[in-house]
Every structure is written in C-alpha cells, then in structure tokens.
Amino acid sequence: MSGEPLQSADMSCRIAGIRLPSPLVLASGIWGTSPGLLERAARSGAGAVTAKTCTPLPRRGHRNPTVVDWGHGLINAMGLPNPGVGEELELLKEASRRLRPLGVALIASISADTAQGFAESAALVARVGPDMIELNVSCPNLGAEHGEMFAASAAAAAEVTARVKAVTSLPCLVKLSPNVHDIAEIARAVVDAGADGITAINTMPGMLIDAESGAAVLANETGGISGPALKPIALRCVHDIASVVNVPIIGTGGVLSGVDAIEMLSAGATAVGVGSAVFYRGEQAFSLIRDELAAWLAGHGCRNLDQIRGRVDWRRQSAVATSLPPVPGWDRGTSG
C-alpha cells in the first residue's frame, strides 16, 4: 500500500473487441446529454463514455424534485428526459467525431417500449458511429408499460437483445436491473440471445419521504437509488452474473474511488461504470478514480487489470495460482 509506484500498470481493457484506454466508463444519464460533456468525461479519464438513454420519441421527463442526495446515496426519477432518437443521432455523430482522436469509446444508449422499437432505434443509431450500443431495458421510472418489464423477464430481455442483434453488427451491451429475483438468470438469457456484454447495474427502486410534510420527496414518488448505498448490491449482482456468463461486464453502482473500482473488478467486472461519483467527488471524479486505481495497482505490483479481475473466485478455488503478489494470511489454509 505504501510502496511507491515502481512501474505503472497497463489500465486498458477490451469489451467486445473494442479497446478502452481506461476501465472507467461514464454511466448513462450522467453528463451524456451533449458531445461537449461526453468529451469532458473522456478527457478527464474515462475509457468509454455512454450517452444519455434516448427513446424513439422525445420525452420531457418528470417534474422536480428529480434527484436527491439522502445521505447514503442518491435517488433519482428523471423520467428519461431526452430529445428522441432523431436528435440523438446528431449528438452521437458529433460526439463520435470528438472522441475518435482521444481513443475513447462511445456507447449509445437506447430504450423503447417494444422490442421492435429497440431494433428500430438501434438501426438508426448504428449508422452514426458509436462503438457499442447499450440496451437500457432496466430504467425503473417509466411505469409498467415500458422499460422495467424487459429487464424483469428473461424472455423479454432476450427478445429485445435478439431483435437488436438482428439489425446491427455493432457490439451490444444489455443494462440490467437489480430489482429482479435472479439477475444471473436474466444475464444468461440475454447472452444466449447474443449480448456481447452486460452493464450491471441500473439503479435500485426506492422512495424518500419527507417527514415534515408527509410527502414523497421525488415528484414521481419512487426513484432509483445510486451511489454508496448501491455498491454492495452491485458487487453481488456483478459476481452473480460473472459466475454464469463469459462476456465482459461493466460493473456499475457506487464506485467512488480507486479502491471501489478494485472491488468491482475483483467481483468479476471487466470495466467499471462511474455515475454518481461525479456528485460525490466533483468534476474531477474520473481523474481522481483513475489515479487512485493506478496507484493501487502499482503499489501492489500489478501490471494489468487481468491480475485483479474475478479475484473473489480465484480465492475460493484457492489452488488456482495467481500472478498477484501473495496476500498474506489467506493462503495458509486451516492447518496453520
């Protein structure tokens, strides 16, 4: 821990053949509303950036309050405000142009209320140059006719995936919700249907109530929890998913520091989503987390991220040799 960075680690990783110079991925819905903001995240340390989810038609979203910091995390019910896929194409085109010279990958994010809607948006979006498409089947803020239903059902999520894969050759990530009984089952279904990766997780449904007035705080009443409170849920989901599928996972939820990122990689993630950290650590969130991660890796003599990924399971099958410096204590077994 206190060792000086002797040698800096290679922080790059690959998702569906796309190289990310850093494992940090700007999560959808944060700063993803303009090419300028996407570029800002890229320049400050993200290895890939995800645009705000767009829907076939424009949406104004919910009334305020839409985002609140409740002390142990954030909760939001933006209601997917977005200009619709038509305008989104311009944003993606320009963002792609700006990101290419930086070597940072662009992920488009789409949502729709039918599998067909997903496929139509995917076909449009694929033409304007994103490196990947993320299928947001898990936004919890849209009522039963929309969104959530896909991530809650293995069959529905798989159908969306298959329909999209049929119209584009771009790598597809499917973004899953923690609000299901068995997230691994959903992950298996979408991977069987052709998903090239999984983004896990979206926010966890919750509610804040103001004691003084007796009112729900969010205008939408319920919203999605993100930030610190979400981290153990996200780690568990990523670990569950990594145990059953073999595609890369963008582990997302409550990553605020380099150590959080190490935990997420240890759970089995290939890359690490960063959203609420922008609130908790300010606009330098990406560079801070990237530098902490680099320092940790160097301080522990790691040369690349493969030496961290999935460590929890290496440890369980403790006969498996690792190239990590041995962690004192744990490999003594019970003979001591």
Add this chain to the structure above:
Amino acid sequence: MSGEPLQSADMSCRIAGIRLPSPLVLASGIWGTSPGLLERAARSGAGAVTAKTCTPLPRRGHRNPTVVDWGHGLINAMGLPNPGVGEELELLKEASRRLRPLGVALIASISADTAQGFAESAALVARVGPDMIELNVSCPNLGAEHGEMFAASAAAAAEVTARVKAVTSLPCLVKLSPNVHDIAEIARAVVDAGADGITAINTMPGMLIDAESGAAVLANETGGISGPALKPIALRCVHDIASVVNVPIIGTGGVLSGVDAIEMLSAGATAVGVGSAVFYRGEQAFSLIRDELAAWLAGHGCRNLDQIRGRVDWRRQSAVATSLPPVPGWDRGTSG
C-alpha cells in the same frame, strides 16, 4: 418542530387485534436469542418483540465474519443459527411469562424448507403462548433449497401461509424480501392466503469485497443489507404493499430515529421494525426512538398514529381531508 410537547400522543397501535403499547417492534434476529434480551428490548421501549427465527432442526450458522458495518449500512450472513424449534419452545414460554406483565407482545419467528415444515413448527410454537407468529419466508442466507424460494414466488409464499393458518388460530405475519421484482404481488398472494399482517422487509442481498485481499468479506460471500442503506428500499416496499393490501404492515428497514419512524408510518406502516438501530444508537435505541417519535408527534399536534399512517397517499389524493395540522405550501395546488 420547535413547539413544546403540549399533549403527549397515544403511541399504541393494533396488529391483528393485538395491542402494542408502542409501534416499535424488535426485528427478528436482533436480541431475540433469549428471554432476558427480549425483555430488555421490551423494557426499553418496544411495543412488541420478535424472537430469532427458529428452524425445525438446530443450525450452527455460517462461519465468521458474519456481520460487518460497511459505512452506509450493515451486511450480515449469520446463516440462521438457532437451537431448533424444540429448544425455542422453552425460550418462548419464558419470554411470554416475562412480557405479559409489561403488556408487550411476543412474536415467534419460524422458518423451514417446506410448507409442511412451517406448519409443523407453527403448531408447536402456537402452544407456548406467543401473541403472533412471523413466517420468515425471506431469509437470504440459506441457499436455494431453503428460505428465499418462498418469498420469491407468490404461489409458494401463499402456500406456506395457508398451511400455517390451517393449523393455528394465532395471527400470522409474513415477512417478505425486497429481492423480488414485485413485492406487492407477493403481499397480495399471502394476504389472500390468510396472512393477518406483513413484515416488510427482510435484508437486501449484497456482497462486500476486501480490496486488499480480493476476498469476499463475509464467510458466506453474500449477505443481507440492513440499516441506513436499506431505508429507501423499505419505504418503497411498504408503500407498494400498502397500496394493494389492507392488513397491518410492520415497516422494517433502516429505522434509526423518530423521524425515520414517522417516514415509515407515512409510507403506510402500522408499526415499525427496529433492528440495526441497536448497532447505530446503542442499547438505548428503543427508548431514544420512542422519545423522538413522541416529541415529534406532540410538536406537530398529533394525538395518535392514525394521523400519520399513510400520509403519502392522503397527499396524493389531496382532496381527502386530514386531521393533521395543514402542511404549509403543499395544499396550494398549482393555482398560486
């Protein structure tokens, strides 16, 4: 807020005809392992106390670490250590004897791996004098052959409920898990099957990873999140359940203060479960929360808990008159 307590409120509530002198209920698994500890909670302000869940046969539980404070909540994987229903009967008998003079209700908690096992334990337990039986169909720590499966399926949870109701006339509470897509659906099913009340919620599955070693922190790897991080999930679940059933709810999850209790009641709970607060606020947790609740009610001119219960929904249907002092601002509508 700053008003002096002019008149103290009646803090009693009723669950399935049983009177609780205070709405605070000791949650199962905390202090519920002996008559002395149950009495201690009762004497310090609980209106009902729940014994630790017992299973048909004794269980040693998981290895340590079993409980960790991760900064925004606790996570535990005790693994339901308990002496088995046989020994539990002695505990309940003695606890019942000690609690009766205090007017505090005793809730037995049972779990089993078959509906039949639940019924058998319920029949035994019913004979030794608890006021209610809680069916813990939601413990997340027992692997797929046990526990969780019931709370995750409306049919399975309903079957457990019906089998137990068939063998005892004692009021039955069913304790639900947040780790389902639609907790309201499960609640409806168990109420249709005869449940007299709902305890919501049990812990939310999560995982901690130690960055330094790469190991899962809990010996069981995954565990259940409780405490502050759980509160918005619990409020949402209680509100969801209260919207579809008409039985009392013991709203449980992250209640650490009197204001938290007000929020839980506002979401629609009749009583308020208290578990992790014993860690966060020490052994006086019950008396602190009870006194804060009393002060809040008095300061807001409330005479009883009915004036708080379900306020979130009164507000939505804002034409409904309430006996609460009008909350400034919100009843102005949009006319300005």
Add this chain to the structure above:
Amino acid sequence: MDRGGSAHQPHRILERVQENPKTVSLVLEGSLACSPGQFAMLWLPGIDEKPFSIAGNDPLMFTVSRVGTFSAALQALCPGETLWVRGPFGRGFTLAPGNTLLVGGGYGAAPLAFLAAALRTACPRAKVEAALGARTSVDLLFVRQFDALGVAVQLATEDGTRGSAGLVTEIVASRLATEEFSRVRACGPEAMLEAVAELSRGAGVDAELSFEAYMRCGVGLCGACEHRGRLMCLDGPVLMMAHDGS
C-alpha cells in the same frame, strides 16, 4: 468524500418582506454555510422545486420575483409556514481584494447585497460600489441595503423615474472608464450580462457573472443546465469571464 446528505431541510418562514410589487424576500429560521453567488433548490411539496440565489445565509434568505406558477406559490407563503431548501450548490463569487463594481439587474441585486456584505468582512479595504438597473423606479431592489453597508450605489431606470435614464450598462461603462475598478461582479438578465462581459473585456478587468439556466438535478449530473459547454449548477452559476470569454 462524505458530503453528508444534502436532502431538503424544512425551514420555517420568519419574515415575508414585500420588496416591491412583484418581489418578495423570505427570511427563514436557521442558517446555511455557503458563499454569495451559490444557489439552493427551493421545494414546495406537491408543487415544484426550482433554483434560487441565496440572498443571505444567516438567517437564510431568498428574494423571489413573481414570474409564473412556482414563484407565485413561494410569494404566497406566510410567516410560520415551511419552505424546503436543498443546497447550497454551485460555484459562487470569488472574494478577492481590489476595488469591485457590483452590477445588478432585477432580483440580481439580492445575491450582490449578500456579496457586498461578505466583501466588507473579507476585504475591508477594497472599495465596493454598486450599479443597479431596473425598468422603473419601484422595480429597484436593495438600494437601502447597499447604502447601509457603505456601498455607494448608482441607479439607472429605463423610464428615468429614478437615477439616470437608460440601461445600467451605461453606468458600468462610465465607472469602468475611471479605471478605479479591477473587478466586476454581475447578476441579472442575460442581455445585461453579455453587455457587462463586453465592457469588462474592453476595460481588462476581472469579471464574474452569474447566469441562470433550466435546472433539474442541481448537482452536476443530468446535463439539463448546460450553457455553452458548462454545467451552470456545477461550473456556475457564477462564471469567470477571463477564462471563458462568455
């Protein structure tokens, strides 16, 4: 790293001051650690939540001009009622030594009065002057407050009912021409800010301008408040002109 919760805090209204026919100041019980130029999100349950400049922090104060639904609801609040405050957020004005010209239009005078008081304490030797503009005499705000702080005030009204006839920017031009000022701090309508930016650039002085924008989250995440590449709730609402030329 732990900011603690910044969720809405209920504040009882102590005083409701009718500043002019369309402007009301709400003085609240309690205080808020913040700097002049920062804003807070004001919430009325069941109605809406919108950003307002902090017009004083101890006691906490907001100055609200009546525009539409929400500002009307705020103005209808009475002492004893409750207002919910989430914040403070954003970047405020720098408190730096050097003679400073404050330029306010409409309710923009409110955060400037807060700034003037803070400058008096932080940089007691700096000369601070204010130039305030409005359409007509009754619209002028906080003139007495500046006076009380010993801040010389120059006024402009479009109809000439008080101070010089015309725009406040004419006063700014003449005051900057004296070369007595090294700093300009402005808050008001966007057109005024543009003109002040231009004049400050010409005079080579350091200018900080407080902009408005449509805000949702208020905390730098959602992108709703983007204005020329900046998030006004995170990078602003006060922008340093020197660096970005806006």
Add this chain to the structure above:
Amino acid sequence: MDRGGSAHQPHRILERVQENPKTVSLVLEGSLACSPGQFAMLWLPGIDEKPFSIAGNDPLMFTVSRVGTFSAALQALCPGETLWVRGPFGRGFTLAPGNTLLVGGGYGAAPLAFLAAALRTACPRAKVEAALGARTSVDLLFVRQFDALGVAVQLATEDGTRGSAGLVTEIVASRLATEEFSRVRACGPEAMLEAVAELSRGAGVDAELSFEAYMRCGVGLCGACEHRGRLMCLDGPVLMMAHDGS
C-alpha cells in the same frame, strides 16, 4: 449518529514478538482510537474472524496465545504480512483515580499493561500495582512492561518456579487486606475472575472484570455472546462487579 464504517481495516505487521513459548504479540502499523479493555475482531480472509483484546493502540498491538486453529494462524504471520482489524468494540475499563490493583492471568496481562499505561497518564497520582499469575514461570507475560511503567508486580506460579507458589488470587487476597486499594481491574480465566469478584466484594472495593465469550457479530446484535443476561460485546467485555454481582 453516523459512526462511519467499522469494516475491517488491513494493517501491516511491523513486529512479531515471541512473548513465551505459546504467546506471540503482533505489533501493527497504524493506531486505533480506543480504551484499554476494548476488543477488536481480527480477520484472516478465508480462515476466520475472532475477538482479541487490544493490547496497545499506538501502535496497535495484540497478544495471542496458541489455543487452536485461528490463534495458530495468527501466530504464523510474519512482519510485512497483513492482519485485518474490525473494531474497536465493547466497553473497556474505567480510568478512575484511586489506588488500583491489576490482576492478570495468562494473556489477560496484555490489556492490563495497556490499562496501566493509560492510568499513568490519566491518573498519575494513583498507585497502580499488578498481580500476575500463570502455571509456570515461562508463561508469565509482560512483567518487564509493568516494571518499565513503574508498576510494582507480584507474581504467582502454580509450580512455584517464579514468585509465590500458588494462585494469583492468594496475592490478591493479601494485597486487598492491606486496604491500600479502592479498585481492582482483572482479566484472565473465568475461574480467576470469579475468585477476584468474591474477594473484591468481601473487601468492598470497586471491581471491573474482563470476560470472554463466544462472539459472532461483535456489535451487540446477534446475541451469541450472552453471558448471564449481558451481551459481552456490548455491555462487556469489561463488567462492573458492583452493579451485577458477577
């Protein structure tokens, strides 16, 4: 209300001191704010997590006697390796003025040495004496540490190889008979504690005794450590005899 996280913190081992054939002290990098008598949960990933008395807090130190699997794993750690610490937990000894007799059996001497040092600072005028017992000479612990603190030590070994032959409680009886002491602080095997409690009651002195129990959560929730109606991790491990007669 926010205690912050008390999750396991990794500490590098600076020094491994073989105190006697079956006892090792581990001196760790870093410190821990705590009071003598409190304990921490020590974790070795993949092995186990158990409670240990804090034997010093700056640097952090634990003294481990070899009993079974886990204590053996702890003793096998070398300088440079890592030990994970969760805590501090429980109620420690009261630091109160008045002449104090410390009574230690086996590794119970470790927290008492920490207590002696703390008493030296908190109550410099109190006379502090220690009575330590063990089966045989080599089992005695921390005699030098007490000496270095200026604490007079009386020793007892069952086989008479050092100090008086017999039990430490015989020393306690004779020291209390002098009526020089108003307080007793003890840590050691339960049988010793029972005897010390009895003697203290007889002498009418205030006694605090540190008990052991089987611990799971360590934070007062699970009930695993209940001992005569008390949760030893929350109400203990140090119990005041005066109040509960144990």
